[in-house]
Amino acid sequence: MAEHGExxxxxxxxxxIHGDGDSSSSDSDDEKSKASVVAEAVKSKIYHLFGREKxxxxxxxxxxxxxxxxxxxxxxxxxxxxxxxAIWILFxxxxxxxxxxxxxxxxxxxxxxxxxxxxTTLINKSPPHIPVVSIPEDLAVNISRSLTYEINxxxxxxxxxxxxxxxxxxxxVIAGLWILSIIGSCxxxxxxxxxxxxxxxxxxxLYDKYEDRVDTFAEKATVEFKKHYAVFHAKCLSKIPRGPLxxxxxx
Numbered sequence: 270m271a272e273h274g275e276x277x278x279x280x281x282x283x284x285x286i287h288g289d290g291d292s293s294s295s296d297s298d299d300e301k302s303k304a305s306v307v308a309e310a311v312k313s314k315i316y317h318l319f320g321r322e323k324x325x326x327x328x329x330x331x332x333x334x335x336x337x338x339x340x341x342x343x344x345x346x347x348x349x350x351x352x353x354x355a356i357w358i359l360f361x362x363x364x365x366x367x368x369x370x371x372x373x374x375x376x377x378x379x380x381x382x383x384x385x386x387x388x389t390t391l392i393n394k395s396p397p398h399i400p401v402v403s404i405p406e407d408l409a410v411n412i413s414r415s416l417t418y419e420i421n422x423x424x425x426x427x428x429x430x431x432x433x434x435x436x437x438x439x440x441x442v443i444a445g446l447w448i449l450s451i452i453g454s455c456x457x458x459x460x461x462x463x464x465x466x467x468x469x470x471x472x473x474x475l476y477d478k479y480e481d482r483v484d485t486f487a488e489k490a491t492v493e494f495k496k497h498y499a500v501f502h503a504k505c506l507s508k509i510p511r512g513p514l515x516x517x518x519x520x
Contacts, residue, residue, distance in 0.1 A: 326339060
């Protein structure tokens, strides 16, 4: 009887321990799920620059181009940036012309291939293999469609602004065009393109590295801008007559 009582007592203790373990594991699972929900809620409330919801790598398109812009592949990024710098120095500082460069490259390559092809017949060797270069029709069609879509979208945005519906967008476009006109008066198109290229290879990398600091500063700046804009809107912009909200339909 004593042994039976000890066995039953041990069984009860084991059941209690297992029951407590199950309850503790279920509690820990519940706590983990609650913590994940809270983390997602807090993450959704964190301010990001321009209200973005995706990582910087995904915004840049992902894959190898994003790796180059964010310096994930340092060798490829250095080669691309160095090549762009060499082209800018060649055309801007050395004042080399694009048409002259293309003609000289074609002359040199054609002369080498022509002499090589004739020399192989004299020394009884196989001629050089010159690949057939052609632009795929599907690629050209897709590029033209994408370009047409972007141009039409730009026209629609300009039309929407011209109708007087979006005051904020109107001011933003006017300010952007004014800044571009100032930059264009200081440098030519090649220098402007090079500045944009270097900016694309530096600003996303620095933002991705110091994302928390930049988002915190941008949040404070956005709050201050909204305060000043509310005052400016109440005193000036609200008194400006606006165009109709909908286009008039003529029958």
